Amino acid sequence: MAYTTKSPWILHYDASSCNGCDIEVLACLTPLYDVERFGIINTGDPKQADILLITGAVNDQNKNVVKQLYEQMPDPKVVVAVGICACSGGVFRDCYNILGGVDTVIPVDVYVPGCAARPESIIDGVVKGLAVLEEKTNKMKEAKR
Amino acid sequence: MSDLDWIIVALVYAVLAPLAGCILAGVDRKISARMQGRRGPPLLQPYYDVRKFCEKEQITSNGVQDFYVGCYLLFVIITGILFFAGQDLLLVIFTLTLGETFLILAAYSSGSPFSQIGAQRELYAAMAFEPIFLLMAICLYLQTGSFSVSDIVWSGELPSIMVIGAFLAFVIGLTIKMRKSPFDLSMSHHAHQDLVRGMTTEFSGRTLAMIEVSHWYENIMLLGMVALFIADGTILMTVLGIILAVIVYILEIAIDNGFARMTWQNALKSGWVVALVLGVLNVAVLLYL
Ligand code: SF4
Numbered sequence: 001m002a003y004t005t006k007s008p009w010i011l012h013y014d015a016s017s018c019n020g021c022d023i024e025v026l027a028c029l030t031p032l033y034d035v036e037r038f039g040i041i042n043t044g045d046p047k048q049a050d051i052l053l054i055t056g057a058v059n060d061q062n063k064n065v066v067k068q069l070y071e072q073m074p075d076p077k078v079v080v081a082v083g084i085c086a087c088s089g090g091v092f093r094d095c096y097n098i099l100g101g102v103d104t105v106i107p108v109d110v111y112v113p114g115c116a117a118r119p120e121s122i123i124d125g126v127v128k129g130l131a132v133l134e135e136k137t138n139k140m141k142e143a144k145r
Numbered sequence: 146m147s148d149l150d151w152i153i154v155a156l157v158y159a160v161l162a163p164l165a166g167c168i169l170a171g172v173d174r175k176i177s178a179r180m181q182g183r184r185g186p187p188l189l190q191p192y193y194d195v196r197k198f199c200e201k202e203q204i205t206s207n208g209v210q211d212f213y214v215g216c217y218l219l220f221v222i223i224t225g226i227l228f229f230a231g232q233d234l235l236l237v238i239f240t241l242t243l244g245e246t247f248l249i250l251a252a253y254s255s256g257s258p259f260s261q262i263g264a265q266r267e268l269y270a271a272m273a274f275e276p277i278f279l280l281m282a283i284c285l286y287l288q289t290g291s292f293s294v295s296d297i298v299w300s301g302e303l304p305s306i307m308v309i310g311a312f313l314a315f316v317i318g319l320t321i322k323m324r325k326s327p328f329d330l331s332m333s334h335h336a337h338q339d340l341v342r343g344m345t346t347e348f349s350g351r352t353l354a355m356i357e358v359s360h361w362y363e364n365i366m367l368l369g370m371v372a373l374f375i376a377d378g379t380i381l382m383t384v385l386g387i388i389l390a391v392i393v394y395i396l397e398i399a400i401d402n403g404f405a406r407m408t409w410q411n412a413l414k415s416g417w418v419v420a421l422v423l424g425v426l427n428v429a430v431l432l433y434l
Contacts, residue, residue, distance in 0.1 A: 003196035031182040036174075039186050039193055044341045047204060047349040050197075074202040074349050137200055 017056025166361025273416025
């Protein structure tokens with residue numbers, strides 16, 4: 001069992017979300033859902049994060065920010081796209097400035113659909129991400145050996 | 146102390162302090178969560194965190210910062226050993242400051258503006274709690290006639306109502322030293338701060354693990370200082386001292402959750418006011434009564 005899955009720290013980035021999904025992400029931290037039960041901490045620091053939670057579609061202005069955040073995170077890392085905008089661009093996909101889902105810029109491991117994605121499904125998505133994280137951790141350990 | 150005693154104290158402290166410190170940190174997270182109406186993470190969460198840090202890829206923004214952080218850990222451990230081996234209290238305080246200096250250097254050495262501002266604020270915080278710690282040592286000296294921790298314990302002059310001012314000042318100094326809200330200016334374990342993670346913004350992986358473990362060591366040593374105020378060498382007072390230390394620790398957690406953060410100006414001023422009023426008054430009382 002990798003310890004990474006016992007203390008996954010999350011970096012939450014709002015690409016061009018309508019803020020609907022962001023509110024739901026923050027709702028996960030409230031007493032009702034309390035994701036800290038699983039050791040999850042919502043950190044603001046990419047260097048200390050394990051899971052990148054992105055809401056909203058990527059646009060021309062922030063694609064470099066998204067890339068940089070991803071690159072600053074140390075391995076193993078997992079990207080969770082939250083909300084249909086982050087998955088595919090959603091209702092904004094035809095806008096002139098929108099590139100599309102997050103996977104147009106960085107590799108995405110888990111897609112959480114919904115508009116807005118409900119806290120339950122966000123937590124589900126993160127838990128799915130934990131399985132990927134475990135896999136990546138084990139791969140890293142093997143590579144070291 | 147003979148060589149053998151030194152080795153025993155050093156080994157016991159080096160092994161037991163992080164265990165106790167880790168559990169205390171878990172209790173902190175648990176109580177904080179309960180105060181906010183949440184269930185909170187498992188008690189051993191700080192241990193899982195540190196193990197996770199060690200599993201991560203090591204990214205270092207510059208070569209010397211790991212050295213500085215290593216020195217911080219080393220000097221924090223040395224401080225604890227000196228204290229529990231009953232050495233000079235002033236030496237303990239100065240070694241602690243040296244460790245602190247290495248942490249600040251590490252934060253300064255990383256390029257991030259967040260950690261640099263954090264380091265700056267940590268310096269202000271050090272200016273606030275150092276006088277309190279020194280006045281505490283002076284009060285204990287005036288009361289017991291010695292700066293040596295073991296002589297203080299065996300002097301028979303403690304516990305005494307005469308050092309109550311120094312004790313109260315020390316408890317408030319602890320809030321600053323442990324970086325509890327309202328004094329968590331330089332870095333904080335609470336999410337989403339103005340300075341992101343403050344001094345530790347650039348640290349990840351094993352470097353961050355070292356900082357976390359240093360906190361465990363440091364907290365045990367600081368709580369040992371709390372117990373020193375009522376220690377007289379008997380088992381009863383030692384147990385009472387541990388209970389007192391735990392009560393003070395829980396009080397710090399309550400303060401942490403009950404207050405919003407201060408600006409560094411206010412933090413510095415309140416530190417000095419406390420040191421001046423409680424500490425200096427206590428020294429005056431000991432000198433002239
Ligand atoms: S998925 Fe819906 S709620 Fe979420 S960012 Fe897009 S439009 Fe807003």
